[in-house]
Amino acid sequence: MDGPSRSATRADTLAQECRRRGLALTVQRRAVHDELATRKDHPTADRIYEAVRARLPGLSRTTVYRVLDMLVEAGLARRVPSADSVVRFDPVTERHHHLVCESCGRLEDLEDRVVPSLKIPAARPSGFKVRSYSVSFMGVCSGCRKPGRRPARSEVT
Amino acid sequence: MDGPSRSATRADTLAQECRRRGLALTVQRRAVHDELATRKDHPTADRIYEAVRARLPGLSRTTVYRVLDMLVEAGLARRVPSADSVVRFDPVTERHHHLVCESCGRLEDLEDRVVPSLKIPAARPSGFKVRSYSVSFMGVCSGCRKPGRRPARSEVT
DNA sequence: ATACCTGCAAAAACTTTGCAATTCG
DNA sequence: CGAATTGCAAAGTTTTTGCAGGTAT
Numbered sequence: 001m002d003g004p005s006r007s008a009t010r011a012d013t014l015a016q017e018c019r020r021r022g023l024a025l026t027v028q029r030r031a032v033h034d035e036l037a038t039r040k041d042h043p044t045a046d047r048i049y050e051a052v053r054a055r056l057p058g059l060s061r062t063t064v065y066r067v068l069d070m071l072v073e074a075g076l077a078r079r080v081p082s083a084d085s086v087v088r089f090d091p092v093t094e095r096h097h098h099l100v101c102e103s104c105g106r107l108e109d110l111e112d113r114v115v116p117s118l119k120i121p122a123a124r125p126s127g128f129k130v131r132s133y134s135v136s137f138m139g140v141c142s143g144c145r146k147p148g149r150r151p152a153r154s155e156v157t
Numbered sequence: 158m159d160g161p162s163r164s165a166t167r168a169d170t171l172a173q174e175c176r177r178r179g180l181a182l183t184v185q186r187r188a189v190h191d192e193l194a195t196r197k198d199h200p201t202a203d204r205i206y207e208a209v210r211a212r213l214p215g216l217s218r219t220t221v222y223r224v225l226d227m228l229v230e231a232g233l234a235r236r237v238p239s240a241d242s243v244v245r246f247d248p249v250t251e252r253h254h255h256l257v258c259e260s261c262g263r264l265e266d267l268e269d270r271v272v273p274s275l276k277i278p279a280a281r282p283s284g285f286k287v288r289s290y291s292v293s294f295m296g297v298c299s300g301c302r303k304p305g306r307r308p309a310r311s312e313v314t
Numbered sequence: 315a316t317a318c319c320t321g322c323a324a325a326a327a328c329t330t331t332g333c334a335a336t337t338c339g
Numbered sequence: 340c341g342a343a344t345t346g347c348a349a350a351g352t353t354t355t356t357g358c359a360g361g362t363a364t
Contacts (some may be wrong), residue, residue, distance in 0.1 A: 024338050024343060046328075060346045065329065081257070081293060083236035085244050085353065086328070099285045100238070110282060116274060118292065126265060127299025128256045135275065135292050136238060142284025181318060181363045203353075217321045222354065242328065243353065 010037050018075045031056050032067040033076065042080050042088040048067045080107065081136070097134055101141035110137065167194050174231045187215050189224040190233065199237050199245040199264045237264065238293070252292055258298035267294065 014033045018025045031052045036043065043051075049064040068089055080088040080098070084105055092105040097110040120130050171190045175182045193200065200208075202261045206221040225246055228234040237245040237255070241262055254267040277287050 007279060022343090026344065028345070032330095034192050043242075044328090058346075062330080062347080063345055065312045067345085079240035081238035081240045083238045083244065085242055087240065099281065099287065101285070102288070108281075108285060110278075110281075112204060114278060114317070116273075117277075118272060121262065121267075124256065124265075124267075126256075127208065127295055127302065128258070128265060129302065130256065130296040131259070132296070133292055133294045135290055137287045137290045139285055139287040139289070145284065179318090181362095183319065183363070185320070200355085215321075218353095219322080219355080220320055223319085 010034070013076065015144055017076060021074060023070070023074075025117035028059060028063050029067050029070070030066055031059070033071060035076060036068075036071070036089055037091045039091070040109065042082075042090050044086045046086075048089070062117075065114075082107065093130060095134065097137065099137050099139065099141070100137050101144055103140055105152065106141045106143070107140070167191070170233060174233060178231060179287045180227070180231075184213065185216060185220050186224050186227070188216070189309070190219055190228060193228070193234060193246055194223075196248070197266065199238060201243045201245055203243075205246070238291075239264070252291065254294065256294050256296065256298070258292050258301055259295050260297055260301035263298045265298070267292075 003071070011118075012031075014030065015025055017023075020114070028156065032048060034104070035048050035052050039051075041047075045064050045068055046061070048068070049059065051060050052064065053059045068077065072079060072089075075093060076091070078090045078093055080090045082088050083100070095112045097112065097115055099108040099110055100106075115135055119131060120133065123129050167190075171187065172182055174180075175186070180186075187199050189205060191208050195203070196208075198204075199280075202222050202225055203218070205225070206216065209221065210216045223236065229246075232250060235247045235250055237247045239245050239262070240257070245264065249266070252269045254269065254272055256265040256267055271290055275290060276305060277290065279308050280286050305313075
């Protein structure tokens with residue numbers, strides 16, 4: 001139930017986008033994109049670096065940063081707004097929302113259909129033109145609700 | 158039109174909170190809180206440092222970081238989620254929303270009443286307990302819409 | 315008085331840049 | 340082959356830490 005034509009989708013997306021933009025389809029780009037696409041934890045560049053390096057020993061941190069920028073530019077990833085001083089990436093570019101733990105910073109996804117859809121405000125007085133939106137729900141995750149537990153930020157997935 | 162009892166409000170808030178928590182009401186805390194409270198541009202720690210240092214020459218960057226943490230802890234400020242690798246602070250702790258320029262990163266406030274209120278989702282299957290929310294509207298600010306202009310991030314207020 | 319705060323210096327964490335060597339199309 | 344891309348080393352930012360001296364209550 002996951003035939004070749006279906007499982008090839010992710011790789012194809014990258015390949016298509018590269019071809020369309022005249023970009024080289026390198027091993028590094030494939031590996032970083034693949035790692036990001038299969039994760040649901042909104043990893044930082046460094047987490048991705050650690051993970052990919054296991055399979056691709058020569059990989060450099062610099063390349064990971066550059067590939068992530070390129071993926072964002074190509075519309076294959078997004079930077080997730082977070083209250084931390086690290087940039088997190090999200091492979092999901094369709095509209096969706098987030099649950100943000102105020103205690104440890106953990107980020108969970110929330111599908112769009114759980115939230116009643118908002119009308120996009122018309123152009124604002126300031127001249128700002130809205131294109132899309134995303135809702136952040138703040139609260140406390142299950143780990144942090146356990147009394148006495150207060151996971152360090154570094155401990156978070 | 159801003160009598161003494163009214164203009165004292167802000168300072169009092171800090172004073173009260175300090176007393177209540179057994180914290181010292183220092184010059185530095187007053188200055189940082191005051192600077193943040195009067196700004197509407199969601200400044201970074203460094204911007205605040207620059208601004209406050211003008212009035213308080215001996216001030217150190219370290220102190221600004223520490224005071225900002227303390228203000229957040231005391232409920233007198235919030236960290237604004239942003240897609241950058243810098244933390245921005247917001248003196249407004251009531252519910253409100255943001256307009257985020259995808260081109261230059263500029264942040265504008267949007268009053269809560271402009272957005273239809275969302276029901277806070279009940280506890281999620283994951284165990285996450287939601288307490289509040291905030292909507293980020295993504296788009297393009299007036300400065301970035303001017304053709305040919307693409308303000309650098311560093312150029313942003 | 316004394317517990318808390320600040321400033322300094324140094325380090326840590328995160329990200330970007332310039333350039334030579336390598337790889338992709 | 341030629342242009343684009345990578346890796347390395349080094350520098351740039353942003354934030355944190357330890358400690359000695361100073362300050363608020």
